[in-house]
Amino acid sequence: MLIPRFPADTLPATGSDGHCEIVDGDDLHSFFALRKFSGQWVCDKYAYSSVSGSGWGTVSNPDNSRAAGCSTAGGLLLKSERGMDVVPHALAIGLDKNGIKAGPVWPATLEDYAGGYSGPFPIGALLMLPASFNAEALALPESRTIARTLKLYGGRIVDATQDTMNIYAEIGSGWNQSYVDGKWSASFPADMQAIKSALRPVASVAAWKDRDGKPFTPTPPRSTNLLSMRGPWKPYPGSKLFGRYDARSDLYQSEATTEALAVQQSLWTSDEKDKFGWQKSCWNLNPEPGATYIVRAIGGGAITAKMQVKKSDYKASYVATDKLAPGESTTITWPIEPGTVTEVYVDKAKGAGASIRLELVKA
Incomplete structure (x- = not known):
């Protein structure tokens, strides 16, 4: 597919995955392992999706840049969302393989290619904080917003990580408050540990709402x-x-x-x-x-x-x-x-x- 406007200041994520998303109107171009080689951009995987769509893979087109078959744009904490009381969407979560169970569940269509899972939670599972969780007791405003969001919308497991649990955010967004002005802050990691310890999988639901808050019934795959x-x-x-x-x-x-x-x-x-x-x-x-x-x-x-x-x-x-x-x-x-x-x-x-x-x- 031709990408008519490839930004000059494109910056893939650091690390081996090299994720990158380019938004052009309603077109969302997703890359895995994007890198520059001899003056040309190359990648190991490219996928297209519509910004106005669900963001998830389908049975006929199951693959995308994220292990779950969705775009890496889905569920990101954005720079523009800092300062909100609640982020208006579910969050993207990564778990170590010892937390993941083989076999993705809806709406995920795939799982991490490497496999080797030994945990209880399948990719695609929805995790939420219980209503009793006291978000206001957390130390930092970013932590409180994340907790309120996880109480209302939850977070989907979308990828495998290594030796940690991630809540994914846009590069340079400022959501990660572990280091502030180059100095280590213990408050944010402590807040995140409290959140992670309290997260629970959603076992059943009474009904579904779409992004506009209207009831809908998902179509079985x-x-x-x-x-x-x-x-x-x-x-x-x-x-x-x-x-x-x-x-x-x-x-x-x-x-x-x-x-x-x-x-x-x-x-x-x-x-x-x-x-x-x-x-x-x-x-x-x-x-x-x-x-x-x-x-x-x-x-x-x-x-x-x-x-x-x-x-x-x-x-x-x-x-x-x-x-x-x-x-x-x-x-x-x-x-x-x-x-x-x-x-x-x-x-x-x-x-x-x-x-x-x-x-x-x-x-």
């Missing part, structure tokens, strides 16, 4: 779109590679072509305990055997897409759709047979540029 158009794509025999997946639009986009072309991707069912199986061309969440799904095409132009489900050794074909143009849909029943491979084909007619994605949503 398995009822969302399961099919990703990220690829990798390869040319269909007799064709050549064309187009690319665009993260902003979530569409496979093609330039104008002088001939009809076709590409293909494959997705295998896998053990869902491997949260990084999607990197090996596997489903992030496998479709449910015997369930009915709606397959719909979204996009525009002279382009079609189809999918078919086969036995993983390609010796049997279980179900297939027709070629679907943007705006068309069909219904299929997912095969009950285990161990399948799903092939997705995109066919582009000769002529002007076009774009498409297929979605697979439980009926």
